[in-house]
Amino acid sequence: MEGHPLALHDVMFIPALVAQASDEQNKKWLRRAQRREIVGCYAQTELGHGSNLRKLETTATYDVSTQEFVLHTPQITSLKWWPGGLGKSSNYAVVVANMIVKEKHLGPHSFLVQLRDEITHQSLKGITVGDIGPKLSFNAIDNGFLGFDNYRIPRTNLLMRHSRVEPDGTYVKPPHAKINYSAMVRVRSHMATGQGNFLAQALTIAVRYSTVRRQGFIESGEQEVKVLDYQTQQHRLFPSIAKAYAFTFAGYETIRLYEQLLKEVDTGNVSLMADLHALTSGLKSVVTHQTAQGIEQARMACGGHGYSQASYISEIFGVAVGGCTYEGENMVMLLQLARYLVKSVEQIKAGESGKLGPLVAYLAVKVDGVDLEKGVEEYMKAFQHVSRLQTWKASEKFLKLLKSGEKREVAWNKSSVELTRASRLHTRLYIAETFKRSVQEVADPRLKEVLTDLLHLHVNYELLDMATYALEDGFLSSSQLDYVRDQLYFYLAKIRPNAVSLVDSWEFSDMQLRSVLGRRDGNVYENLVAWAKASPLNKTDVLPSVEKYLKPMMNSKL
Numbered sequence: 415m416e417g418h419p420l421a422l423h424d425v426m427f428i429p430a431l432v433a434q435a436s437d438e439q440n441k442k443w444l445r446r447a448q449r450r451e452i453v454g455c456y457a458q459t460e461l462g463h464g465s466n467l468r469k470l471e472t473t474a475t476y477d478v479s480t481q482e483f484v485l486h487t488p489q490i491t492s493l494k495w496w497p498g499g500l501g502k503s504s505n506y507a508v509v510v511a512n513m514i515v516k517e518k519h520l521g522p523h524s525f526l527v528q529l530r531d532e533i534t535h536q537s538l539k540g541i542t543v544g545d546i547g548p549k550l551s552f553n554a555i556d557n558g559f560l561g562f563d564n565y566r567i568p569r570t571n572l573l574m575r576h577s578r579v580e581p582d583g584t585y586v587k588p589p590h591a592k593i594n595y596s597a598m599v600r601v602r603s604h605m606a607t608g609q610g611n612f613l614a615q616a617l618t619i620a621v622r623y624s625t626v627r628r629q630g631f632i633e634s635g636e637q638e639v640k641v642l643d644y645q646t647q648q649h650r651l652f653p654s655i656a657k658a659y660a661f662t663f664a665g666y667e668t669i670r671l672y673e674q675l676l677k678e679v680d681t682g683n684v685s686l687m688a689d690l691h692a693l694t695s696g697l698k699s700v701v702t703h704q705t706a707q708g709i710e711q712a713r714m715a716c717g718g719h720g721y722s723q724a725s726y727i728s729e730i731f732g733v734a735v736g737g738c739t740y741e742g743e744n745m746v747m748l749l750q751l752a753r754y755l756v757k758s759v760e761q762i763k764a765g766e767s768g769k770l771g772p773l774v775a776y777l778a779v780k781v782d783g784v785d786l787e788k789g790v791e792e793y794m795k796a797f798q799h800v801s802r803l804q805t806w807k808a809s810e811k812f813l814k815l816l817k818s819g820e821k822r823e824v825a826w827n828k829s830s831v832e833l834t835r836a837s838r839l840h841t842r843l844y845i846a847e848t849f850k851r852s853v854q855e856v857a858d859p860r861l862k863e864v865l866t867d868l869l870h871l872h873v874n875y876e877l878l879d880m881a882t883y884a885l886e887d888g889f890l891s892s893s894q895l896d897y898v899r900d901q902l903y904f905y906l907a908k909i910r911p912n913a914v915s916l917v918d919s920w921e922f923s924d925m926q927l928r929s930v931l932g933r934r935d936g937n938v939y940e941n942l943v944a945w946a947k948a949s950p951l952n953k954t955d956v957l958p959s960v961e962k963y964l965k966p967m968m969n970s971k972l
């Protein structure tokens with residue numbers, strides 16, 4: 415859970431080679447990387463810049479006389495900073511640098527760069543590399559820094575699947591300006607399943623513990639109740655169980671789309687890139703945020719013992735919450751999706767609704783009202799309505815500011831909170847729709863029934879959470895919202911008997927969970943005592959600090 419020093423080798427280094435190196439280059443590098451003869455990372459972010467890639471300061475200047483690129487970090491803010499596995503483990507990196515050819519700045523490009531000697535592992539001359547120090551979590555990963563002092567690499571180390579620099583310095587442009595960002599899009603495509611998995615781990619711990627923990631009474635009786643029987647506990651945990659499933663289903667879809675994109679890009683078709691970039695930007699942001707919230711609720715649902723490291727939920731939280739920042743800071747990514755949404759509104763206004771992609775076609779179709787009692791499809795229409803309402807509202811605000819003479823960037827900034835709201839609602843619609851489609855496809859009727867209960871819980875919980883938007887224009891009445899509330903409580907109770915099976919079905923082993931509270935055998939109390947006794951402070955009855963500090967203090971006559 416604390417991460418692995420080679421994680422980025424698999425998560426980004428190899429995928430970057432697969433997506434961006436030419437077949438010829440990969441004959442040399444990919445097999446070696448796959449066999450782990452070389453260990454790599456993805457070095458893009460710098461001390462001074464992470465979000466705004468156009469301002470990366472590391473340069474790769476082409477020297478036509480030697481046919482080499484000269485890598486250089488001209489100032490302290492240019493140091494690569496954060497890449498996982500960079501500090502100590504990797505001997506190679508995919509380095510993203512601003513490429514300069516014939517004095518022309520051609521923007522961020524990826525290069526394969528050797529950092530350390532393959533035998534001695536010592537850093538090479540011209541390279542400064544090290545670890546950036548402890549972090550909130552992920553402390554088994556050596557996130558690192560990296561500087562270049564006019565460090566030379568062969569021209570052929572520019573990853574040349576999509577763009578090239580010929581020996582004479584002729585630049586051959588890629589088919590899409592942002593194709594070099596594909597390693598990030600890949601990880602974002604995988605993040606929904608990864609985060610769903612973190613949420614699932616925390617919920618497994620909290621739900622299992624909630625059936626062991628007895629505290630208080632619902633009705634007066636002999637035995638105190640299992641805390642999972644409290645409606646508030648169910649409300650804290652069950653909607654997140656639904657989300658963990660929903661994120662996983664949404665993630666399967668984005669992974670499939672990324673694989674499709676890779677194939678299409680190889681045939682020169684880059685039409686899916688904008689759609690997938692927008693989709694994954696929104697999805698990574700909503701999923702990481704809701705996952706962090708869900709894990710924190712799971713920790714609180716375990717009361718005092720949740721705060722102990724014995725619960726292990728704090729570590730899961732620390733790792734998962736990193737996802738709100740890495741692979742694109744959440745606000746920045748929500749605003750990327752917002753660009754796509756605003757463009758879609760502009761297309762509709764221009765009478766070009768027919769050109770809209772399938773995920774945004776609903777923005778052009780007004781719905782007057784819904785009959786929620788008819789089922790999930792009506793909920794989807796309500797989700798579409800609130801997303802459309804907010805997308806139009808935010809877009810109109812931006813367009814009005816533009817019309818009033820504000821500069822585009824200023825108008826954008828002044829509309830940005832509203833725009834991020836639109837992006838979240840659009841993404842929550844997407845998650846609900848993929849959840850619905852995935853449940854519809856389940857063949858086993860008993861499994862389908864349980865997952866359908868989760869889906870119902872999800873759509874009621876989500877709609878209630880978005881209620882302000884739906885009430886704003888009178889789309890939903892307060893009696894409809896009462897119905898949604900009743901449904902929510904109905905499904906909490908209905909799911910209760912299946913709650914443990916739902917979390918057990920994720921099949922985390924005790925070794926994976928590392929939680930005293932979440933043990934499969936439920937033997938929590940004996941093991942908490944054993945865990946506490948094993949604490950380093952309990953190795954001796956009297957600590958050296960007693961002689962050193964306590965006694966002088968206790969004996970002092972002051």
Ligand SMILES: CC(C)(COP(=O)(O)OP(=O)(O)OC[C@H]1O[C@@H](n2cnc3c(N)ncnc32)[C@H](O)[C@@H]1OP(=O)(O)O)[C@@H](O)C(=O)NCCC(=O)NCCSC(=O)/C=C/CC(=O)O
Nearest residue numbers: 464465466467468592595598601687688691740741742753
């Ligand atoms: C914020 C970004 C996307 C802005 O990029 P920039 O080049 O500055 O974009 P422009 O403003 O020039 O143009 C925007 C334009 O480009 C489209 N676009 C951007 N990205 C893509 C893409 N990947 N695919 C397709 N299209 C793309 C965008 O839609 C706009 O189109 P318009 O038609 O509206 O003009 C960029 O700076 C960015 O991605 N920033 C985030 C940086 C980031 O994610 N870093 C991750 C580093 S690796 C990491 O964190 C690893 C973590 C460890 C782990 O994963 O375990």
Ligand SMILES: Cc1cc2nc3c(=O)[nH]c(=O)nc-3n(C[C@H](O)[C@H](O)[C@H](O)COP(=O)(O)OP(=O)(O)OC[C@H]3O[C@@H](n4cnc5c(N)ncnc54)[C@H](O)[C@@H]3O)c2cc1C
Nearest residue numbers: 456457458459463464465496497498736740741742743745
């Ligand atoms: C655990 C972890 C692992 C990482 N691993 C890697 C790795 O392997 N390789 C790598 O290259 N990098 C890695 N990173 C770096 C990561 O990708 C960046 O930190 C991330 O992209 C955010 O960029 P930043 O740090 O520059 O944040 P900043 O952009 O400085 O964000 C600060 C604040 O400014 C806001 N902001 C910035 N720009 C805008 C804007 N245009 N509009 C509105 N608000 C804005 C943000 O929303 C945020 O609130 C890792 C980071 C972490 C935490």
